[in-house]
Amino acid sequence: MPSLVSHPDEVKIVTSRFGKGAAKIDTYLELGGYASARKALAEGPDWIINEMKASGLRGRGGAGFPTGMKWSFVPKQSAKPKYVLVNGDESEPGTCKDHLIFLHDPHSVIEGTIIAGLAIGAKTGFIYLRGEYRYLIQIVERAVAEAYERGFLGKNIFGSETEFQVIVQTGAGAYEVGEESALMESLEGKRGVPRIKPPFPAVVGLYGGPTVINNAETIATVPHVLAMGGAAYAAIGSERNGGTRLFGLSGHIERPGVYELPMGYSLRKIIYEVGGGVRGGRKLKAVVPGGSSTPVLLPEEIDIGMDFDQVGKAGSMLGSGGVVVIDDQTCIVEFALRTISFYQHESCGWCIPCREGTDWLKKSLTRFHAGFGTEKDIDNIQYLAENMMGRTFCPLGDAAAMPTLGFVKKFRKEFEDHLHGKPCPFAHHPEVVLV
Amino acid sequence: MADVTFTVDGKTLTAPAGTLLIDACRKAGIEIPAFCYYPGLSLQAACRMCVVRQEKVPKLQTACTTPVAEGQVFITESPEIAQARKATLQLLLGNHPLDCPVCDAGGECELQDMTFKYGAGESLYVEAKQHREEQKWSPAVYFDRPRCILCYRCVRMCGEGMDVWALGIQNRGVTAVIAPNGGDHLDCEQCGMCIDVCPVGALTSGTYRYKSRPWEMKHVSTVCTHCADGCKVTLGVRRANDGMEIVRADNRDKSGINGDFLCAKGRFGFDFVESAERLTQPLVRNVAGVLEPTTWEKAIRHVAKRFQEIVSRSGTSKNGRGQDGPGSIGVIGSTRTTNEENYLLQKFARTVLKTQHIDHERTADYATFHGLLVGSTGRAAGLKEIAAAPAILLLGGNPTEEHPLLAWSLRSDVRLNHARLYVANTQAIRLERQAVRSLHLADGDYEALVRSLSGDETALAGLPDAAAFRDALAGEESLVVICGAEFRGAALAALMRWGLSRPQVKFALLSDGVNARGAADMGVYPDLMPGYQMLAGDGPMHQEYAGMPVTSGKDYVAMMEAAGSGKLNGLLVVGADPFAALGVADGALKDTFLVVQDCFLTRTAAQADVVLPTASLYEKTGTVTNCYGDVQMVRKAADKAGVKPDFEILVRLAGAMGVDVRTLVPFGDSQGVRADMGQTRGAQAGEADRHAVWLAAHALEPKLSPFDPLAILDEVERLVPEYKLDRLNLFAGNESTTEPGAGFVSVESLLQRKDGVVAAHPGLFDSGLLSEKTSALQQLRRHQEKLTVAAD
Amino acid sequence: MSVETMSIFSPELSARFDELVTRYPMKRSALIPMLLYAQDEVGYLSDAVIDEIARRIGITPLDVRNVATYYSMLRFKPAGRFNVQVCTNISCMLRGGYKIFDRFQERLGIGHKGVTADGLFSLEEVECIGACCWAPAIQVNYDFHDELTEERVDAILEQYRSQNAGGR
Ligand SMILES: Cc1cc2nc3c(=O)[nH]c(=O)nc-3n(C[C@H](O)[C@H](O)[C@H](O)COP(=O)(O)O)c2cc1C
């Protein structure tokens, strides 16, 4: 069972029921659960969307798109059924927050799904969890069954005339399926290859119907937003970044774990106060601020507030909130190699720049790290990454190229130190095999 | 959709709103490179070669997925774009085996061309390339994995285009690979369309691989010889010891009625031309009763003399059984020979042999079809019309097996134009998958169906969907009715009367044999002249054929019976095998002077007194008419020493019989135009070609010898009303569709006659004699049979 | 809905599949869950599994393979009874993921994608399994084990060995 952590600076909203047995519906109800859904049902879609807009909640899946606005794009009238799709594919290295939500508070996801459905006029919601989360799927399925038993889901939710069904779906191992259109493909029983956009999911999505896709954390936040009011939620965070966010601290950190902090909270404080500093009192070498696809920040770049805009301005991204701390005993080339190996392994293979680009990056870095690199390789790696940026079919190519560029540009010296047959000063594992 | 105006590279373009930028550009002559985009197939946006810059859009956009809208501004060539394309090529080439010198696609490879253009010459990588053994998926299809660039054209062509879905894509990322449905082999129609669309040499053809370089071949566009659909096929020919040999067939010339399409027969079915069993010398039966090779001179003289004797003498024949004189020779024509040859054959029969006994193996009732259309215009549908029709009713037949091009056209029409297909059949057919409605009839129910369509509520009362089927059809504003050869005689007439009673119904009648329709149109009938004219009459043709017999002759079966009982003293069989078709016993015709013109020693030829080796359709010039009435030019591609076209044989026979060949073939021209000896239409075609096309199209080209089939085409056009051809179009390699309503025949009398149709149902690898002699098709057939057996 | 009469699956799984294909707006949506559940029962996706699932959904076996080969949890060869999946991705790597993987290799005498001779264990190096904050982490079949040390590796192996000895 993953351990729970706590810190005084936390503002516990989404995590407020963690560790309290809220996976059981009675407990969830005692802790105020399903009140927001009832209220949403009474107040209607316009109210919901207005509250969501007021909350300043931005998608927690990575891109940070304002949730209220996303919902408002769904056409009111539609010949085809509309759907809500909850993205619980959580596969970005450094990220394990949705894991805890499904484990400790599955009903919040169900309730959020109902509310999203009411907002857009959908009758069906899907909660898609990555296949590796089998034990969580069972927890969520049990919670869904309870909600059906209570009449919160079904033909007449909460005794109303409104219907809402929830189906829990399992993946089977594919990072790319986290991309929203690939997620729909996967849910339709196909290969997890993204779709051509436009049309966007809000117009033509799952089974051809208008579809809202949100990250599990985003959805779990929704009932809280309605409970406390959009404006109150917005007030917690920073400018244009409402509320709190779950930050996953991992890597060389004293107290790793998932912490719920207000948006805009200082990265330096996250590392040195909340996380207790670099493990073993070592020096900080770099930090990946938002999951493996976000470019590294150097120790001198961590005096920023953790919200979408500020991290963006610092040349990286808030991403999925996975903060990975790297100490001074770490080989950046190896770290870059492990990062790119992941994207090479997970590229769906659809488009040439991503499929071939990630593979060549991995090959070059593997050789480079093994001590057979040439000067030209460093430029080549940068050239490759630059030529993938913005040219791929979906953002996975960027997700591979961006951190690579960060590593090469910020740690060129360390790359050069690997040249001329010199052994890696840190290396334990020269090669990544994964096939 | 309304037109919109937008700017590309500073040029103002106009196109219907929603047109894909890549199409709009290509139409305007602005080349956009692309691997994955293929017109008519679903969009992929996978190769990223087509990237362009759109004003006010941050990222490069893919032209293949960008619909044009008013006021947009695009740049398609700039250093930034060239760099993006170059980088993509570099990535591809990193693992692409640069085995271009031995790759089939070398010289015809889109990757090669683009590398040439964008100059991704230097290699960025030092890693070794991954080699993998080539795989044989079937006798027709080989796969070389490292060469594959994953454009998914093959997968889409097989699935969307062919509705076969035998190719898939497995694994992901860099391990993604195109995979056949059988694990290590392909279980499919073996059409080879995947090979055709592959932009590189990843998929190669079993019949062509490692045989030739593209630039070593001449590419001749002609018509496929195997079925009545008449696809345009491009034959790649190369010099061989005994003439010109065909090394490849494909459809690199996509201007034909078949567009992108070619089936297994068209693509792989040409090696009969080189078959060791091919006849290359005339054979004459010697005193010992054995067929013995001889010279053309002797053979022609021998046949002419014997025919002469039979025709000119009257009274009891030499063998003492039948009567000599006019009407004592039978003639059997072919569904494989050209229009000119068929026309000439009936003219030869009627005016030289002076016989009314002429017929061919009829595979559809075109006489009735034609008869019903007389007096109306615009009621017959050519293939292009079918392919664009908003609604089609398909009755009987199984196009997927028997008319692959029609099946392709119908599928494409449904897929791309949202056409509505209605199918009624006594068997389950694959095209039902494309049909909006289909009706399963019991054997013999076609007639009831026609009554039902005509409003008879009691007809098909037992069939629950019949009423809905009829009502849906009634709601169609215009309709093309395509019927299988099982519709004939009264049934066909009833169907057509129903259709003719509605304003916008057109018809097509399916048959078998590349020129089955042509044989019928050219009057290879015992009771009908070219254009389905009655024997008696005083039309222009009757006047020119003065003195010919005017009573109906014996039909195909009757001729064989008569010959068998000694009542026909001579029989000329051209490109047909009645012994095999009718199960005639060996020796049954030993008292008949039997002359056979054919490419192979068929059962009939083996019984003959004289066998004359003929050129196949790939070795001659002329025209053929497909079953939809589209006339197309046949161009000589291959060349085989020792054989002659049927046309030339007939002319020489006539000459040897003392006939002034001018009366048979009106050749020569007094206008003094400098001549091109006809070679422009052959494989050796040179610069003079363009001029020759125009001259020929305007009937100005002098026909210098009686061996020029175009001389007869002039006569056909003059005397056969429905053959008013768009010559320039025809000679330029396109189809010119006949207009059957233009004739002047008596419908009633047509309906009285016996239709004599024996419908053939060829399979995907089957076209009778020629497919039997094509080892590539036999291999494919065995490959598929083994799979079927294994599955049972 | 035709219930497969000649199913290769247990009656329970067969019944579950009968329900699954009716659950979604489109039958095909049941494909990935079915593949995974079938693998759980049969051990891997054999040809027979693929054929039956294709029939149940009404698509071709090729189509099933196209999809199945895309997902990394699905396999086409038997794994061990206990499939040890060691995450070596960044968060785990930083906290000794490779050491854990090495320990398993050494203790089991097999490498990446290997299966022990007795068929009890198989080993895989896998991508991030969503346990970054509790790194290093592994999964044995679907069970997570996190905050691992090399010493705990031995205990975990022991735990599964005795689970096997205890029947079930
Ligand atoms: C390659 C790739 C992987 C992604 N993986 C995930 C994921 O695992 N979970 C997730 O919620 N969003 C993921 N996303 C983002 C989704 O596409 C989508 O933006 C998000 O689910 C929308 O929800 P939100 O608006 O609530 O953030 C991924 C995007 C890309 C391009």
Ligand code: SF4
């Ligand atoms: S085999 Fe040819 S057509 Fe098929 S994906 Fe590969 S390159 Fe494209």
Ligand code: FES
């Ligand atoms: S043609 Fe546009 S991406 Fe391939």
